[in-house]
Amino acid sequence: MTTLHDVLAAHVRPGGPPGAVALVARGGAVEVAAVGRTEAGGPVPMARDTLFRVASLTKPVMAAAVMVLVEDGALALDAPVAEWLPELAAPRVVRTPSSPVTDTVPAARPVTVADLLTSRAGYGFPADFSLPALAPLFAELKQGPPQPQAVAAPDAWTARLGRVPMLHQPGEAWLYNTCSDIQGVLAARASGRPLPELLAGRLFGPLGMADTGFAVPPAELGRFTGYYRSGPSGGLDLVDAPDGQWSSPPAFPSGAGGLVSTVDDLHAFARMLLAGGEAADGRRLLSAESVRQMSTDHLTAAQREAGSLFLEGQGWGFGGSVDVAALDPWNVPGRYGWVGGTGTALHVTPATGAVSVLLTQLELAGPTPPAVMRDFWRYAAAA
Incomplete structure (x- = not known):
């Protein structure tokens, strides 16, 4: 019987991502696998608490923060x-x-x-x-x-x-993309708080997302991955080392792609969405109506078609895509989430109560999801 570890291990090989960590959850059943190394050729094995640059998985988090301010009446x-x-x-x-x-x-x-x-x-x-x-x-x-x-x-x-x-x-x-960065500036100005402080106070703290932020503290750099791009000869080129661009707070905290996180932190965020805006401890962060608006397709058919380079037939909610038809084995109408250009993916499927999180450190070659992502989604849909 194929396991999540098997799915990841099939892609962690020369020319592929140096490592991967993934989580698949449905109800109370949670499966996590960590395969490979945090750096190409490095000594540190991937672990459940390894930190990744999650890139565009920042977008649904950013949208949730805007909706918090809408519910406050600030927007x-x-x-x-x-x-x-x-x-x-x-x-x-x-x-x-x-x-x-x-x-x-x-x-x-x-x-x-x-x-x-x-x-x-x-x-x-x-x-x-x-x-x-x-x-x-x-x-x-x-x-x-x-x-x-x-x-x-x-x-x-x-x-x-x-x-x-x-x-x-x-x-x-x-x-694609720029509107989420504008949301970050908007949210900071409307709340009167810097974006990192706003997210920490209204989302990350209440959800227990202790490892999520716009930079990795010096004491935690040993848990941080390298970030790679496929080289012209089939090898890997280093884009950013653990002590590189995310090792100190940025001047511009990007609401489109600036966060670092872990599988468990992202799972906590996803669980909140599945619970209609309620944290695991019962605190309500968003109303069920706000979550519904986030995870509902707002595009016309023509807008979906024009955006097909990125959307592949999906719709768009607030900060993430929404499956509008069963186009592939892993597409379930209503599945909400997105992918990150650093090789990451996060989705929730309200119809089944499922969460899937995939974190790698290999940059996508283009908008089309790579084979490891598609195999992971296929496995998650069948779990």
Whole structure:
């Protein structure tokens, strides 16, 4: 009988991820496996408490924090964000997606909090990365693979954003990534607290997510992985060492991809979503309605199709994808979660009460999930 350890071990080999840690849970049954090493060729074995850069698994966490503030009354879904982000009070939009950045028109309506949560504010990545309006996102805002020490502090970053034209009118199209970073600035300003402090106080502390944050403390670097990319000759190239970019707090805590975490911390977050916003100790962090909104597809069929490079036919809730059809053996309508470009994945399936978490340290080669992820999902769906 195949075990979770077997699934991971089949992919931890030369040219693949140096190691992996995964968790599959349904009800009270939890299976965890750790395979390989924290660094390529290194001596430290993977363990249940190994720390990983979780990249875009930050997005659903960020969305949950925004919904906490909505429930507090500090934000409202239909409110224009200009109240908190005056830099976006009068945004410009390129006349067509392929227009030069100097050929713009005014936004037809204000950007709202809901636009940011559904990634339909007009900023972000489409399928065509060659469009002129994307150049400032890479060059000025450092969008793309996470590089925490290279990004400007929130106020400076948002000032730059205000000078970048949007690719689409607000509400018109689903675009990837940038809206989650804007959510981080929005949440910090609306709460009056730095984003790391807000997340620690309202989510991580109550959920017992003691190992989750935007940097790894010096005393815990021995539990941290290296971060790799596939090299041109089939080997691995080191992108970031344990004492690298995540070893000190960043100027810009990225709501799109800046967190480090463990399988158990992510499981705690996922359990809260499955419990309709309630922590394991009974504390309510979100209402069931907020969790429902997070995990409901908000896109039109045309928006899903235009975003198919990233979504592969899925919809989008707040901060994560939502399966809208059984397209593959692991797709169950209503499954909510996302993947991270550093080789990570987190999903909850309300219909079955299942949670699946996969953490590796090998960067994805593109938006298409790698074989280890697909095999893991297949195993989790059958568990």
